[in-house]
Amino acid sequence: MSVAGRSIDESTRTGCRILAWSGRPDAHGDAVPLRLAGALHALVRRGELPDLAGLYPPNALPSDGELAEALFGAINIADDAIYTWLDYTPQTNEVARSAYFYPALMMIAAETGFPLKLFEVGASAGLNLIPDRYAYVLGEKRTGDPQSTVVLKPDWVGPDPVGVIPKISSRRGCDLNPLSVHDPAHCERLGAYVWPDQPERLIRLEAALSLAAQMDIQVDCADASQWIDRHLSEKGPDGQTRVIFHSIATQYFPEDSRAAFEGAICEAGARSTSRTPLAWLSLEQANDGAGPELRLCLWPSGSTRTIARGDAHAKSIEWKFADPE
Numbered sequence: 001m002s003v004a005g006r007s008i009d010e011s012t013r014t015g016c017r018i019l020a021w022s023g024r025p026d027a028h029g030d031a032v033p034l035r036l037a038g039a040l041h042a043l044v045r046r047g048e049l050p051d052l053a054g055l056y057p058p059n060a061l062p063s064d065g066e067l068a069e070a071l072f073g074a075i076n077i078a079d080d081a082i083y084t085w086l087d088y089t090p091q092t093n094e095v096a097r098s099a100y101f102y103p104a105l106m107m108i109a110a111e112t113g114f115p116l117k118l119f120e121v122g123a124s125a126g127l128n129l130i131p132d133r134y135a136y137v138l139g140e141k142r143t144g145d146p147q148s149t150v151v152l153k154p155d156w157v158g159p160d161p162v163g164v165i166p167k168i169s170s171r172r173g174c175d176l177n178p179l180s181v182h183d184p185a186h187c188e189r190l191g192a193y194v195w196p197d198q199p200e201r202l203i204r205l206e207a208a209l210s211l212a213a214q215m216d217i218q219v220d221c222a223d224a225s226q227w228i229d230r231h232l233s234e235k236g237p238d239g240q241t242r243v244i245f246h247s248i249a250t251q252y253f254p255e256d257s258r259a260a261f262e263g264a265i266c267e268a269g270a271r272s273t274s275r276t277p278l279a280w281l282s283l284e285q286a287n288d289g290a291g292p293e294l295r296l297c298l299w300p301s302g303s304t305r306t307i308a309r310g311d312a313h314a315k316s317i318e319w320k321f322a323d324p325e
Helices: 002-006 013-019 032-046 064-077 079-085 095-112 184-192 199-212 224-232 255-271
Strands: 116-121 135-138 141-144 155-157 168-175 218-221 241-247 278-285 292-299 303-310 316-319
Touching: 002 032, 002 064, 013 032, 013 079, 032 064, 032 079, 032 184, 064 079, 095 116, 095 135, 095 141, 095 199, 095 241, 095 278, 095 292, 095 303, 095 316, 116 224, 168 224, 184 199, 224 241, 224 255, 255 278, 255 292
Parallel strands: 116 168, 116 241, 155 316, 168 218, 241 278
Antiparallel strands: 135 141, 278 292, 292 303, 303 316
């Protein structure tokens, strides 16, 4: 985005807004460069910026001068639309992460023997709340919905996953800025943050959005710690397993909110029984900085295991859990 920075001045509303941005503009704050990139990509996808589109993949990379000229022209042409887009926090919903979660749900279903009630924190549009609607090729194991238009096939290292096909009795999520699969503007926003050199991700996203639109998925607008405390404050339903899960989310929580969130889960776990088990699946950055790891804590025993490692887009997954027998 260094070229884009040189293409911005005070001749447009967009330029004035970016140059006078009141908050922290970088990736640790408001991610203003991503907002601008998303706005431009959305307009290119609409067909409203043909000159800029000619510089996007699969076309050859432009020179810095060509790119700067095209960006300056695009911002002038679409000034009002870009200015409005800057209101929105960049947001994605990486469907491929279900390739981590689904085999973990198979394990949980086998170990508890009950249907699963899913609760996802940082759910965005809820696309990872329907992992049972996707097909999977995980090592030598094929599982999930064999008729699905979404097939997740990561580079798989380690033993094939074990467990049983999970029965999902309910699903619900929360997000500070939830998106709806039934709102074309929200779907456009998700597509805009999948970059044009990632066509496979975009195809997968669009197929998942189509599947999700056929279901009733509730994603509440709520703070994660308050939402999870509300849903776990009472004793769990007899004969069902509640599953809390999240991916690349808690690193963005304020410290006090993160502590409250984790505390509410552990307190609910301590109250669980063999008839009301609770599982916590956490796909977050490992402490050693080597990338995300998937951890499972399962109550009432409270046992915690690292069951997988890989990358945030689930291109490659190293599965660590094998059938103990």
